Amino acid sequence: MEISEMQAVIEAVIYVADDPVRLEELKEVFPKENPETIEQALQSLIESFNSRPGGMLIREVAGGFRMTTRPEHHEQIRSYLKTRPNAKLSMAALETLAVIAYKQPVTMAEILAIRGKKSTSALKTLLERKLVAILGRKQVVGRPILYGTSKEFLIHFGLKNLSDLPTLEEFAQIAGEQL
Amino acid sequence: MESGDEHNQCMNPQSEDAGITIRLEDFEGPLDLLLHLIKREEIDIWDIPIARITEQYLDYLQIMKDLNINLAGDWLMMAANLIYIKSRMLVPQESTEETPEDEQTDPRTELVYQLLEHQKFKNAAEMLYTREEVENAVWNNPPSEILDDGSEVIAVTVFDLLRAFHEVVQRFDAQRVLEVEPEEITIEQQITEIRNRFVVHDKLLISTFFSEARSKRHLIVIFLALLELVRLREVWLYQKRVFGEIHIKKVKESG
Numbered sequence: 236m237e238i239s240e241m242q243a244v245i246e247a248v249i250y251v252a253d254d255p256v257r258l259e260e261l262k263e264v265f266p267k268e269n270p271e272t273i274e275q276a277l278q279s280l281i282e283s284f285n286s287r288p289g290g291m292l293i294r295e296v297a298g299g300f301r302m303t304t305r306p307e308h309h310e311q312i313r314s315y316l317k318t319r320p321n322a323k324l325s326m327a328a329l330e331t332l333a334v335i336a337y338k339q340p341v342t343m344a345e346i347l348a349i350r351g352k353k354s355t356s357a358l359k360t361l362l363e364r365k366l367v368a369i370l371g372r373k374q375v376v377g378r379p380i381l382y383g384t385s386k387e388f389l390i391h392f393g394l395k396n397l398s399d400l401p402t403l404e405e406f407a408q409i410a411g412e413q414l
Numbered sequence: 415m416e417s418g419d420e421h422n423q424c425m426n427p428q429s430e431d432a433g434i435t436i437r438l439e440d441f442e443g444p445l446d447l448l449l450h451l452i453k454r455e456e457i458d459i460w461d462i463p464i465a466r467i468t469e470q471y472l473d474y475l476q477i478m479k480d481l482n483i484n485l486a487g488d489w490l491m492m493a494a495n496l497i498y499i500k501s502r503m504l505v506p507q508e509s510t511e512e513t514p515e516d517e518q519t520d521p522r523t524e525l526v527y528q529l530l531e532h533q534k535f536k537n538a539a540e541m542l543y544t545r546e547e548v549e550n551a552v553w554n555n556p557p558s559e560i561l562d563d564g565s566e567v568i569a570v571t572v573f574d575l576l577r578a579f580h581e582v583v584q585r586f587d588a589q590r591v592l593e594v595e596p597e598e599i600t601i602e603q604q605i606t607e608i609r610n611r612f613v614v615h616d617k618l619l620i621s622t623f624f625s626e627a628r629s630k631r632h633l634i635v636i637f638l639a640l641l642e643l644v645r646l647r648e649v650w651l652y653q654k655r656v657f658g659e660i661h662i663k664k665v666k667e668s669g
Contacts, residue, residue, distance in 0.1 A: 253616075255617060259617070263625070276472050290554075295493040301552060301554050303553060304553045305552070306551040306552050307551075309550075309552070312553060314629050323543075323546060323550070324542075324655060326539060327442075329539035329540075329543055329546075330535055330536060330538075331540040332539070332542060333535045333539045333541075334535050335536060337544075349532065349535060350443060350445070350532065351443050351488060351492070351532060352442055352443030352444065352445070352488045353486060366615045368610070385613055386613070386614075389548065392461050392542055392545040392546060393548060395550045401541060402536070406535070406537040406541075407534045408531035408541035409534075410533035410534045410536075413453070413537075414452060414453070414459040414529070414530065414533060414534060
């Protein structure tokens with residue numbers, strides 16, 4: 236198959252998909268093609284797609300690729316869709332989420348130790364919004380629940396994967412400068 | 415404000431009469447107040463004037479009490495901790511031969527590390543906040559009711575489900591599995607179990623769950639758990655043709 240045709244198919248697949256399309260899924264779309272060729276086709280598609288002055292972008296999110304609008308057009312799009320911005324997470328919820336994201340798998344007691352306050356309702360919100368998932372139970376006395384972030388978390392914050400997060404050391408450095 | 419009930423014991427009984435109580439812990443906690451005081455007073459975190467900070471901390475506690483703000487136990491624990499550190503600072507530590515003066519632990523050290531750790535995660539939360547802003551400004555194509563493979567699907571009715579379930583039970587009977595599993599799983603546990611699966615998967619075959627049943631009772635529990643999840647609109651069931659295999663798909667929130 237011609238590279239250009241392959242790229243056209245990949246573009247269409249990314250367009251119709253509900254979820255970010257993973258590279259492995261694309262390999263299933265082209266069973267006869269060399270996986271390396273597919274990857275190269277994808278990369279150059281993203282490059283040319285994103286460099287054209289169009290309204291859409293292909294972005295890597297949660298281990299896959301998805302097509303989104305450009306952030307700079309949000310006002311016009313919102314006025315067309317007649318939607319209001321999504322309810323944002325409270326600072327308490329974001330802090331709890333930050334602890335979970337960096338310390339996972341983590342228990343409630345460990346979250347309490349870092350935040351210095353109970354986080355029951357923040358955690359409830361995070362579970363309801365499916366940003367946090369229950370990973371299991373810690374094999375210690377009382378078998379406390381272990382929490383971790385979900386795929387929804389990556390999507391919500393536009394992260395490729397967990398290692399896409401800045402390191403904690405960077406925040407420690409900033410904290411040292413602030414105090 | 416979010417409504418929570420636990421850890422909301424009244425520390426101030428009059429607040430009930432006043433009709434309004436404010437719960438602070440959803441927003442800020444004792445560590446946030448200390449950080450606020452340290453920044454405001456431009457204090458060197460490695461040399462916190464503990465007496466002054468303790469006094470200011472207690473002043474704030476009094477203000478919050480006056481305002482009928484419901485204080486969780488964490489606030490009092492921190493107050494006690496500060497007073498404890500203050501008292502240890504007043505008592506000169508004996509320098510013995512084993513612990514020369516410069517190696518003595520400063521009673522404030524633990525608190526300093528706690529504050530730095532807390533500030534670190536506050537910064538991480540700021541980063542998440544910014545990312546959320548950006549993500550709120552982009553849209554992806556709206557999810558459709560068509561499957562990823564574009565094939566048309568048939569919504570499954572309760573009757574389809576019952577038929578499928580009946581088949582499974584019959585097959586199960588034919589297998590004559592010995593019921594040796596003493597542990598009985600509840601519907602609630604089963605629901606959690608299924609939810610956990612859908613953290614990783616988007617689509618699963620209904621038979622995946624049924625094949626894991628260890629007893630007839632467990633089969634029924636799985637069946638009821640699935641029904642409940644359908645009712646809660648967390649999953650939807652479909653088949654690609656009449657009498658076909660039943661698939662479970664996670665319902666995505668519109669985003």
